[in-house]
Amino acid sequence: xxVGFVSVTHTIFVKKYQERLGEDFMExxxxxxxxxxxxxxxxxxxxxxxxxxxKTTVSRAISGKGRIGAxxxxxxxxxxxEKNYHPSVVAKGLAQSKTxxxxxxxxxxSGMTDLPFFHRCLNGINEVASGADYDLLISMVYDNDVSQxxxxxxxxxxxxxxxxxxxxxxxxxxxxxxxxxxxxVIGSTPNENxxxxxxxxxxxxxxxxxxxxxxxxxxxxxxxxDSNHVxxxxxxQGFEEAIRExxxxxxxxxxYMDSDNESTIDRLVDEIRRNGAECIVCMDDKICxxxxxxxxxxxxxxxxxxxxxxxxxxxxxxxxxxxxxALEYDPKxxxxxxxxxxxxxxxxxxxxxxxxxxxxxxxxxSTQL
Amino acid sequence: xxVGFVSVTHTIFVKKYQERLGEDFMExxxxxxxxxxxxxxxxxxxxxxxxxxxKTTVSRAISGKGRIGAxxxxxxxxxxxEKNYHPSVVAKGLAQSKTxxxxxxxxxxSGMTDLPFFHRCLNGINEVASGADYDLLISMVYDNDVSQxxxxxxxxxxxxxxxxxxxxxxxxxxxxxxxxxxxxVIGSTPNENxxxxxxxxxxxxxxxxxxxxxxxxxxxxxxxxDSNHVxxxxxxQGFEEAIRExxxxxxxxxxYMDSDNESTIDRLVDEIRRNGAECIVCMDDKICxxxxxxxxxxxxxxxxxxxxxxxxxxxxxxxxxxxxxALEYDPKxxxxxxxxxxxxxxxxxxxxxxxxxxxxxxxxxSTQL
DNA sequence: TTGAAAGCGCTAACAA
DNA sequence: TTGTTAGCGCTTTCAA
Numbered sequence: 113x114x115v116g117f118v119s120v121t122h123t124i125f126v127k128k129y130q131e132r133l134g135e136d137f138m139e140x141x142x143x144x145x146x147x148x149x150x151x152x153x154x155x156x157x158x159x160x161x162x163x164x165x166x167k168t169t170v171s172r173a174i175s176g177k178g179r180i181g182a183x184x185x186x187x188x189x190x191x192x193x194e195k196n197y198h199p200s201v202v203a204k205g206l207a208q209s210k211t212x213x214x215x216x217x218x219x220x221x222s223g224m225t226d227l228p229f230f231h232r233c234l235n236g237i238n239e240v241a242s243g244a245d246y247d248l249l250i251s252m253v254y255d256n257d258v259s260q261x262x263x264x265x266x267x268x269x270x271x272x273x274x275x276x277x278x279x280x281x282x283x284x285x286x287x288x289x290x291x292x293x294x295x296x297v298i299g300s301t302p303n304e305n306x307x308x309x310x311x312x313x314x315x316x317x318x319x320x321x322x323x324x325x326x327x328x329x330x331x332x333x334x335x336x337x338d339s340n341h342v343x344x345x346x347x348x349q350g351f352e353e354a355i356r357e358x359x360x361x362x363x364x365x366x367x368y369m370d371s372d373n374e375s376t377i378d379r380l381v382d383e384i385r386r387n388g389a390e391c392i393v394c395m396d397d398k399i400c401x402x403x404x405x406x407x408x409x410x411x412x413x414x415x416x417x418x419x420x421x422x423x424x425x426x427x428x429x430x431x432x433x434x435x436x437x438a439l440e441y442d443p444k445x446x447x448x449x450x451x452x453x454x455x456x457x458x459x460x461x462x463x464x465x466x467x468x469x470x471x472x473x474x475x476x477x478s479t480q481l
Numbered sequence: 482x483x484v485g486f487v488s489v490t491h492t493i494f495v496k497k498y499q500e501r502l503g504e505d506f507m508e509x510x511x512x513x514x515x516x517x518x519x520x521x522x523x524x525x526x527x528x529x530x531x532x533x534x535x536k537t538t539v540s541r542a543i544s545g546k547g548r549i550g551a552x553x554x555x556x557x558x559x560x561x562x563e564k565n566y567h568p569s570v571v572a573k574g575l576a577q578s579k580t581x582x583x584x585x586x587x588x589x590x591s592g593m594t595d596l597p598f599f600h601r602c603l604n605g606i607n608e609v610a611s612g613a614d615y616d617l618l619i620s621m622v623y624d625n626d627v628s629q630x631x632x633x634x635x636x637x638x639x640x641x642x643x644x645x646x647x648x649x650x651x652x653x654x655x656x657x658x659x660x661x662x663x664x665x666v667i668g669s670t671p672n673e674n675x676x677x678x679x680x681x682x683x684x685x686x687x688x689x690x691x692x693x694x695x696x697x698x699x700x701x702x703x704x705x706x707d708s709n710h711v712x713x714x715x716x717x718q719g720f721e722e723a724i725r726e727x728x729x730x731x732x733x734x735x736x737y738m739d740s741d742n743e744s745t746i747d748r749l750v751d752e753i754r755r756n757g758a759e760c761i762v763c764m765d766d767k768i769c770x771x772x773x774x775x776x777x778x779x780x781x782x783x784x785x786x787x788x789x790x791x792x793x794x795x796x797x798x799x800x801x802x803x804x805x806x807a808l809e810y811d812p813k814x815x816x817x818x819x820x821x822x823x824x825x826x827x828x829x830x831x832x833x834x835x836x837x838x839x840x841x842x843x844x845x846x847s848t849q850l
Numbered sequence: 851t852t853g854a855a856a857g858c859g860c861t862a863a864c865a866a
Numbered sequence: 867t868t869g870t871t872a873g874c875g876c877t878t879t880c881a882a
Contacts, residue, residue: 155874157875168853175877202571202874202876203877205571206572206875212638216619227593227597238589249616250617266567268570465515534868540860568860572858574860577874
């Protein structure tokens with residue numbers, strides 16, 4: 113074993129789970145085992161028989177659909193409460209040609225920054241879905257590999273989908289449209305005929321940028337991420353609109369897209385400072401995070417030597433001092449509305465094609481004059 | 482509108498989605514709407530009829546179970562390929578009293594640090610689950626509110642569960658055991674009769690700590706998180722075992738548990754330095770992250786003035802210089818093995834009660850002498 | 851107000 | 867090798 117910068121592998125890390133669970137591996141593990149045996153459940157037929165009534169009546173009592181005598185209803189409800197009976201949603205679904213599942217599509221290779229957003233969306237989605245007795249089924253897509261999504265579709269496991277993110281030319285959207293499956297996307301897509309729920313990035317970014325300019329910042333730079341993501345396009349647009357509207361206030365303006373990796377950002381911060389910009393606007397929390405780290409490392413004072421703002425706030429930025437001026441959204445609401453829309457749409461209710469959510473501009477110390 | 486440290490709310494942020502989707506809100510949005518109409522799908526009966534054979538035969542051709550003539554089989558396969566027919570897993574499940582779903586239980590209030598771990602687990606789980614034509618159903622639990630889990634259970638929507646995390650006295654574990662549902666946990670629990678897949682935190686932490694001591698560190702401090710989490714207990718144990726085994730090398734040793742919030746950590750770092758410790762061992766990535774930030778802010782040199790190691794490595798620590806000495810695990814493998822175990826267990830195959838995964842110790846610059 | 855019967859799309863004895 | 871029949875657990879006409 114050596115020490116220092118050398119990585120020491122204590123135990124080998126290479127076996128795949130197929131081999132892992134082979135004889136050798138199992139032998140080396142603790143020996144005690146467990147074995148499962150089924151226990152059987154009570155059905156609607158059992159309830160009907162016990163009460164001396166028909167399955168239909170029981171069904172009616174539970175679902176509340178159709179006429180039924182108040183007394184009969186009470187007998188059924190009391191009995192099932194006592195026996196702790198709960199109907200099988202799967203069987204109900206089969207009879208109604210529904211699954212009571214909705215598919216949640218998210219990237220398989222998400223990183224530290226997207227995950228909290230998705231997770232908050234999920235909280236909102238889950239809240240309204242479970243309220244309608246729907247559950248969420250995960251399908252992960254890897255870049256352009258939509259085979260997992262395709263599996264869920266052809267297996268008829270869900271009634272509709274919610275996409276957590278969209279690309280400019282999104283293969284999931286195409287697949288879903290070809291198969292004529294109901295879906296909504298969180299985010300925006302140029303694709304027509306897609307139900308979209310999004311923050312109003314254009315307005316939000318325009319507003320924040322305008323505020324900065326009106327505060328007196330004359331030289332401003334934007335560092336943006338992957339221009340293949342729709343959200344980055346719209347943020348860029350908002351920034352540009354503000355610049356145009358306030359052009360009398362602007363002396364210099366720089367825009368760098370596709371710059372969301374650390375080394376590029378480090379380089380850009382240097383360049384931007386050389387150019388004499390007063391403020392760096394970061395297109396998202398991750399970019400901002402790297403910019404802030406770069407400034408910290410180099411001892412660049414914020415807001416003294418450079419002002420910083422972000423078009424997206426997240427926990428990543430939470431522990432920086434001074435606090436960061438940023439746009440704030442509510443992903444949980446986004447998810448909740450998306451799910452409600454999908455549910456309505458699946459019920460045949462006409463829904464709007466595009467819904468914009470509200471935002472907040474939080475001006476903090478990082479842009480103080 | 483004011484500027485500076487004041488938070489400015491541009492658009493109101495308070496309406497709940499119920500209201501949001503009410504008349505007023507809808508009116509203010511873009512008017513174009515969409516409406517969904519069902520299209521119907523082909524079934525096994527259609528295939529059978531078209532081919533002039535029975536449903537059973539078709540079923541046999543597809544499932545591969547039971548004897549069937551090679552030619553008949555080919556006719557069926559060709560026809561369904563042509564018609565792009567795929568059997569309904571839901572109907573199949575009903576007939577077999579299975580759902581082909583497995584429940585994925587994760588905390589609803591997860592933060593930046595747990596999420597990447599869960600997500601990687603999910604990648605592994607998903608890989609083996611979909612290989613067996615199973616899908617993942619999300620159930621979120623909020624602290625001790627397990628009502629979402631209870632819903633999924635009583636609706637009979639899954640065949641088994643995987644828990645992404647366990648608490649010392651976990652209400653999910655209790656609920657699942659009471660209902661006699663198959664499940665496995667990722668992580669460890671003192672609870673007997675629970676199938677557990679975990680990293681061997683005790684050994685790993687013992688090994689890393691020993692290495693540090695053998696390198697010549699004599700005064701060492703541990704900052705640990707919530708002692709209600711099993712994983713934190715086991716990490717503490719590993720640390721203590723190493724201290725005991727190497728007591729001839731140790732001059733001073735401090736252990737602080739339940740210290741995973743920023744302000745506590747800031748205070749502890751000060752205290753630990755006053756005590757003259759040479760090395761801070763952080764129980765997880767989040768704690769380490771805060772320690773590193775504190776050191777950066779205060780200009781404390783690493784490893785010159787203090788050495789830092791972490792019992793858990795994650796992307797959070799990626800961009801620090803020097804690189805951080807840490808234990809490295811493979812969450813995807815953890816998930817994959819967990820899922821395989823669950824599947825076996827549900828099939829009635831005896832499985833080991835406890836599986837330990839391997840780890841790596843990566844010695845980097847942050848602990849260099 | 852209640853029930854009988856058919857059916858959702860598939861599997862699994864049991865026969866042939 | 868193939869088909870008949872009876873479910874899986876629920877809903878939904880249609881009659882009574």
